[in-house]
Amino acid sequence: MNVAALLDWYTAAQRPLPWRLEVSAYRTLVSELMCQQTRIDTVLPYFARFLAEFPTEAALAAAPTERVLELWSGLGYYSRARNLQKAAQAVVAQGGFPRTIEGLRALPGVGPYTAGAIASIAFGVDAPVVDGNVERVLARWYAEERPAKAWLWSTAESLLPSGQAGAYNQALMELGATVCTPRGPKCLVCPVREGCGGVGAPERYPAAKEKKAVPRSRAVAAWIVRDGAALLVRRPEGGLLGGLWELPGGEGADAAALAAVLRRRIGAAVAAAEARGDVAHTFSHLHLDTTVFAASLAEEPTLAEDVRWVALADIDGMALSTLARKTLRVAREAR
Numbered sequence: 001m002n003v004a005a006l007l008d009w010y011t012a013a014q015r016p017l018p019w020r021l022e023v024s025a026y027r028t029l030v031s032e033l034m035c036q037q038t039r040i041d042t043v044l045p046y047f048a049r050f051l052a053e054f055p056t057e058a059a060l061a062a063a064p065t066e067r068v069l070e071l072w073s074g075l076g077y078y079s080r081a082r083n084l085q086k087a088a089q090a091v092v093a094q095g096g097f098p099r100t101i102e103g104l105r106a107l108p109g110v111g112p113y114t115a116g117a118i119a120s121i122a123f124g125v126d127a128p129v130v131d132g133n134v135e136r137v138l139a140r141w142y143a144e145e146r147p148a149k150a151w152l153w154s155t156a157e158s159l160l161p162s163g164q165a166g167a168y169n170q171a172l173m174e175l176g177a178t179v180c181t182p183r184g185p186k187c188l189v190c191p192v193r194e195g196c197g198g199v200g201a202p203e204r205y206p207a208a209k210e211k212k213a214v215p216r217s218r219a220v221a222a223w224i225v226r227d228g229a230a231l232l233v234r235r236p237e238g239g240l241l242g243g244l245w246e247l248p249g250g251e252g253a254d255a256a257a258l259a260a261v262l263r264r265r266i267g268a269a270v271a272a273a274e275a276r277g278d279v280a281h282t283f284s285h286l287h288l289d290t291t292v293f294a295a296s297l298a299e300e301p302t303l304a305e306d307v308r309w310v311a312l313a314d315i316d317g318m319a320l321s322t323l324a325r326k327t328l329r330v331a332r333e334a335r
Contacts (some may be wrong), residue, residue: 010171010192083109111251133176143197221249223331
């Protein structure tokens with residue numbers, strides 16, 4: 001591969017992303033964790049809001065976790081937000097970012113890819129990275145249908161231009177994101193087209209991975225409003241959507257299931273419940289269909305730190321998952 005041509009192309013064609021315009025280890029860490037499994041155009045407004053409130057690792061380390069989740073709300077994969085704050089706390093505790101791959105790997109939520117990105121982009125370390133974009137570019141250039149992980153990393157490292165690893169890594173990722181795309185790659189304008197084994201049939205490489213069947217499950221949720229406030233509950237830390245707020249509910253498919261769930265969750269009996277609509281949501285491991293009920297209670301709920309009446313005007317500012325926002329939309333539209 002003509003790495004010099006790739007670097008020249010990147011210098012001229014790179015997108016002016018905010019973490020490229022002002023480079024630091026902290027900004028690189030935030031951008032890399034936000035961009036995991038999320039499109040860049042989705043990330044951009046989140047990155048701007050996040051950096052405006054937490055401009056340094058010290059600011060993030062000292063912030064209430066609930067506020068961190070509020071600013072992450074809607075971005076998904078919330079363990080990234082918690083790991084990001086834990087990493088910031090570790091960095092502050094040790095007096096700054098580690099400058100080695102090994103030190104960076106020790107930070108919460110930082111794997112080999114993120115460590116390589118921070119080390120090469122922020123500190124100029126000659127370290128490779130391999131993400132989905134890099135895998136696709138290398139698989140096509142070398143005509144590898146099923147490239148092994150070890151081969152990808154060693155190949156990426158073998159191409160590293162000494163002293164330019166940061167630009168090289170970003171160039172490979174940019175090429176995969178904008179030219180060597182999964183579908184409809186723009187081979188005619190590719191800066192490293194010459195010698196590429198994928199020319200003519202690029203979408204053959206890498207071979208599509210077999211998708212596992214995703215199970216389907218049902219849930220119920222309750223829209224309970226009183227005196228201009230709605231009842232919300234916070235999910236336990238550590239699990240799926242941990243620490244985020246949502247309508248009270250749980251597994252089940254009908255009003256009887258809702259009554260049982262609310263008795264366990266908020267210690268109150270249901271006086272009435274009317275189905276208002278359904279919400280379909282897909283996680284990486286599960287398809288979930290949730291029936292939203294407008295409900296009233298026969299007694300006072302048991303309030304606690306994780307059970308709260310929230311003024312209707314304040315709900316959208318809470319740390320809510322995308323699923324919670326969907327159920328709220330159905331509840332509000334059905335009024």
